[in-house]
Amino acid sequence: MAARISIQSLRVFLSILEHGSLSAAGRDLGMTQPAVSNHLHALEEHFGVTLLMRGRRLQPMPAGECLAGHARRVLEDLAILEAEVARHAGPRGRLVVGASSTPGELLMPRLAVEFSAHYPDVALDVHIVDTEETIAALLHHDIEVAVVGREVDDPRLVGTVIGRDELVVVVATDDPLIGAEVGPLDLADRPFVLREEGSATRRVVEDALAAAGVTPRVAMELGSNAAVVGAVAAGAGIGVVPVRTLGARSAVSTLKVQGLTFLRPFVLATERNRPLSPAAEAFVEICTGTIRTATECL
Amino acid sequence: MAARISIQSLRVFLSILEHGSLSAAGRDLGMTQPAVSNHLHALEEHFGVTLLMRGRRLQPMPAGECLAGHARRVLEDLAILEAEVARHAGPRGRLVVGASSTPGELLMPRLAVEFSAHYPDVALDVHIVDTEETIAALLHHDIEVAVVGREVDDPRLVGTVIGRDELVVVVATDDPLIGAEVGPLDLADRPFVLREEGSATRRVVEDALAAAGVTPRVAMELGSNAAVVGAVAAGAGIGVVPVRTLGARSAVSTLKVQGLTFLRPFVLATERNRPLSPAAEAFVEICTGTIRTATECL
DNA sequence: ACTTAAATATAACCTCTTGTTATTGACCAT
């Protein structure tokens, strides 16, 4: 009996080609190497051709090249099918959104609650990593919408401002600058505790400081705003964090610096020209609607 | 758990639409009605939409229309994939050819033997029905190549002559015309035993008689040449059959009629612009090659 | 050439998927 070809086999085959090995493909697809091997054999059996020359480095045969091209097309069409038909359904299923750290902490909790209240049939999955990784995930189709802490500059994306955020300079409670008249240049020789490269917060801080003529000496890089506050409290140096990161009584003092403000938008980003699932559509609506009602951003 | 969509579901869905009912689709696909029902439910579950309004006459919802369009596209791409990749393999698998009755009886046995000898890895499947049905099957992609008893006139097909055949007039052994000088008009008032409408043999006979100014009175229609001979032997009337249908000593006499000859080609037909599988390619080669060596057609 | 590390092939097994049959319930037409 001629076992018929399966979508899964095509997916697996493309993954093999992409990763250059069965094992790697398996890792990518979350299955074991023998499973991958099976799919490949099934395909070769089906067509009666060797698709790939096996070896340390495996090399596609002409039939393999041919299959790859057509398989890509089929899978692409299938993706379109899924997306288009899904648009006829109400918000439902699983929605995966991404958020960079700051919006993830400050904005997403409220958005998520609001969204889930309105759309209980959608399982909401929020991936929180830094801005650059979030953007990359969006372009990789790992997430459908992203909320990040700066304008997006990639032409393949569209961004909508859904809120604003202010950053403040924080220092340890015993810092000598407290109470004094402080200008940007007073910070020039001090050690800074900043977020990592790739963080929108980091970029905003560096841009604003550069505009004021200051190049910060980075003593420490930390992957979360709360961690930055902690380090500052422990005396590691000067930090710049979102105002709202600071609790009612925090272990650090804020510092007003003459002529230095850190303002930045929260931006909802989606891929240009990609049709959104109804759930994503609904999420966007919540984001833009919520802003008027529930947010008191300046 | 989001069960993924399967090719089979798409096929089933399209078949439902095409046939207008689950049961009919099941019959078409060779599966039972509950199986079809399952597929439909799986799709609706997956997308969270009702695709078809159930009722005596089932009616596609907008989402169903949408799915149908995209599904057709996906399946079409898949068919192309199959065909293209198959071309990289040697002749193998299953080859389904069609033949109308006369070539099916006179030509195919030898061709089939010859083909199987050369390509033991191909299971050969010969569908023998009359010419019109054979042509229809070719256009429906039920068969890859066809051998019929007349030129093909459909512009979507290409035909190659691979042999010729002569028909003769047969009468019962006690017919009064035997031994006499017979002209076409002597046949005018006699009852004819002919093949059914849709048979190439039938068409050839009618055309030739018409050219000679005779409109046959059809007393009986039979679905095979052997049956025609049988009926003629039993005294049903005049028949016209391929010479080679008649055995060494047959129960009928042949009649030479002045100015009346029935010559017609055997034609190998394929669909224009459809890439053939390697097996079909090989079959074509056997057909055109065999003709020179093994056939003594006039 | 031998050894070794990394990768693929094979085997035995387990578990859902996707069919099956049997049955019930709904709907129409006589």
Next chain:
DNA sequence: ATGGTCAATAACAAGAGGTTATATTTAAGT
């Protein structure tokens, strides 16, 4: 009413498609 047709559902069987464990191949380094 009632008989025929069709879809839904339940219970079950076979096979696809995955798993772990183990053998075998391959290419590179000494």
